[in-house]
Amino acid sequence: MTRPESAVHDVDDAGAVDDYDVVISGAGLAGSAAAILLARRGVRVALLERRSDPEAYKVLCTHSLTANAYPVLDELGLVPALEKAGAVRSEARWHTRWGWIEPRAAPAGPELPYGYNIRRSVLDPLIRSHAAGTPGVDLLLGHKVTELVGEGGRTVGVRASTPAGAREIRARLVVGADGRDSAVAKLAGVAARQHENTRFGYLAHFRNLPLRGGIGQTWFLEPDMAYAFPNDDGVTVLAVLPDKKRLPAFKEDLEGSFHAFVRALPDAPPIDDAEPTSKIIGLVDYPLHSRRPTAPGLALIGDAALTGDPLWGVGCGWALQSARWLAEEIAPAATGRGDLDRSLARYARRHGRRLRGHQFLAADFAKARPFNPVERLMFSAAARDASLARHMHLFASRLIGPLRFLNPLALAKASAVNLGHRRTAARPGRRPAVSVLGRSRR
Numbered sequence: 001m002t003r004p005e006s007a008v009h010d011v012d013d014a015g016a017v018d019d020y021d022v023v024i025s026g027a028g029l030a031g032s033a034a035a036i037l038l039a040r041r042g043v044r045v046a047l048l049e050r051r052s053d054p055e056a057y058k059v060l061c062t063h064s065l066t067a068n069a070y071p072v073l074d075e076l077g078l079v080p081a082l083e084k085a086g087a088v089r090s091e092a093r094w095h096t097r098w099g100w101i102e103p104r105a106a107p108a109g110p111e112l113p114y115g116y117n118i119r120r121s122v123l124d125p126l127i128r129s130h131a132a133g134t135p136g137v138d139l140l141l142g143h144k145v146t147e148l149v150g151e152g153g154r155t156v157g158v159r160a161s162t163p164a165g166a167r168e169i170r171a172r173l174v175v176g177a178d179g180r181d182s183a184v185a186k187l188a189g190v191a192a193r194q195h196e197n198t199r200f201g202y203l204a205h206f207r208n209l210p211l212r213g214g215i216g217q218t219w220f221l222e223p224d225m226a227y228a229f230p231n232d233d234g235v236t237v238l239a240v241l242p243d244k245k246r247l248p249a250f251k252e253d254l255e256g257s258f259h260a261f262v263r264a265l266p267d268a269p270p271i272d273d274a275e276p277t278s279k280i281i282g283l284v285d286y287p288l289h290s291r292r293p294t295a296p297g298l299a300l301i302g303d304a305a306l307t308g309d310p311l312w313g314v315g316c317g318w319a320l321q322s323a324r325w326l327a328e329e330i331a332p333a334a335t336g337r338g339d340l341d342r343s344l345a346r347y348a349r350r351h352g353r354r355l356r357g358h359q360f361l362a363a364d365f366a367k368a369r370p371f372n373p374v375e376r377l378m379f380s381a382a383a384r385d386a387s388l389a390r391h392m393h394l395f396a397s398r399l400i401g402p403l404r405f406l407n408p409l410a411l412a413k414a415s416a417v418n419l420g421h422r423r424t425a426a427r428p429g430r431r432p433a434v435s436v437l438g439r440s441r442r
C-alpha cells in the first residue's frame, strides 16, 4: 500500500527549506521509476506529486506497455506484482489492406519479447507505492510544483504548494516528470516543438468483449485507426482514432458513432454483446511534443520530454526507459561525485539518439495520410512473411529504431517477398487470397 502523506513525510515544516540530491516533479510512471532507480544508486530523492490520493492514476491511456518497457519493469522488480495483478502479455496483430500481420515466434526460436496490458488504475498506484517504499525516496503527495528556484543561471530547487502551505525544496537536480503539459518545462522556459496530429481519438472499457486469439488488435485503415487490448480483470479497452475531418459528424452522436466505427472494422469485435464499464472519453486535439530534455540543473523525462502519438501506444515504455537512462547517466553526479552538466549532456544525447527517429516517423504519420511507398512495402511484406512480421514486431515494440527497421537487408527481403507474391499470384490457378478490409480479395 502507498503510505498516506503524513506517514511518508513530515509536513509540519511548511515554509522551511529542505535539501535533497534530486527533486522530481510528478509521481507517475516516469517520476516513480526514476525515484526508485536513483535511490537504489544512493541518491536522496524528493518525489513530489500534486495529487493527494496515493491511488490516483492517468485516465487517458489505453494501458498497453510495449516490450521495450519489460527490462525496466523487471529491473524495478514489478514483474511478479504485475502478473499477480492479472497483467496480460501485450501480444498483438495488425490489420492492413494486405491482411493481418501476425508476429509469432520462429519455430524452435525464442519467444517474442512482450510487455504488459495493465490498467493504469492498477499500474500507477503500484509503481508509486514501490517508490514510496524505496529507502532514499520521500514521496510527498499533495505537493504541486508552482515555481522553480534559480541561482546563477541554473535551477537549484522548486517551490511547491502543499496542504500545509508553500514549501521550498532544494536539490542539485530538478527533474520534470510532470507529463505532457510539464509545469517544470514551462517554468524553465524550455519550449516544446509541436507536430500537428490530424486524428482525434476516443476510448472506452468493456467486459465480455472477446478478441480473436485473445490478443491485442490494431487496425490500419488508412488514414483511420482503431485498436483493442485485453487487460487485467477481463477488461478490454477499445480505441478509435479517425481522421479529424470526421470529427463534427462523429461528435453529433458520440456513442452511436463509436459503436458504428467498431462494428465496421474488419473482423470486428462483438461490441453490441459487450458490457461498457466506462464512459467514452477522448481527445480532439493532441499534438505531438518534443522538448530539449535538459537545461542547467534540470532534466525532463517521460511525456515532459517527448509526447508521441497515442496511436502507437509507446509513451509508457518511453517514460520508463527515459527514467532509466537518466538514472544511469546522472546518479554519481547527483550525489556530488561527478560533473552534473556532463552527465546531463550524456542523458540528452542518449534520449535524442533513442527517440528522435521514432518521433520523426510518428509526426509524419500523424498527418492522417495513407501509407507511403516504404510503409506499403514493409507492411505488405510483413503480412505475407513470418520473419518480416517478427521484424515489424521488434520495431512496433520500440526494441529497434527506424534505421534498423528500414535497413537495406530488410528492404531487400521485403521487395523479394512481394515479388514472389506477385509471381505466385500471376500463375493461373495459384493466386493467393488476402483479406482486404474484411473482404476476401485476390
Ligand SMILES: Cc1cc2nc3c(=O)[nH]c(=O)nc-3n(C[C@H](O)[C@H](O)[C@H](O)COP(=O)(O)OP(=O)(O)OC[C@H]3O[C@@H](n4cnc5c(N)ncnc54)[C@H](O)[C@@H]3O)c2cc1C
Residues within 6 Å of the ligand: 025, 026, 027, 028, 029, 030, 031, 048, 049, 050, 051, 058, 060, 061, 062, 063, 064, 065, 066, 143, 144, 145, 146, 177, 178, 179, 180, 183, 184, 201, 203, 283, 301, 302, 303, 304, 310, 312, 313, 314, 315, 316, 317, 319
Ligand atoms: C489517449 C491516450 C492513450 C494512450 N495509450 C497508451 C498506451 O496504450 N500505451 C502507452 O505506452 N502509452 C500510451 N499513452 C501515453 C502514456 O499515457 C504516457 O506516455 C505516459 O503516461 C507518460 O508517463 P509520464 O510519467 O511521463 O506522465 P504522466 O503519466 O502524465 O504523469 C505525470 C505526473 O505528474 C503529476 N504532475 C503534473 N504536474 C505536476 C506539478 N506541477 N507538480 C507535481 N506533480 C505534477 C501528475 O499528477 C502525474 O501524476 C496514451 C496517451 C493517451 C493520451
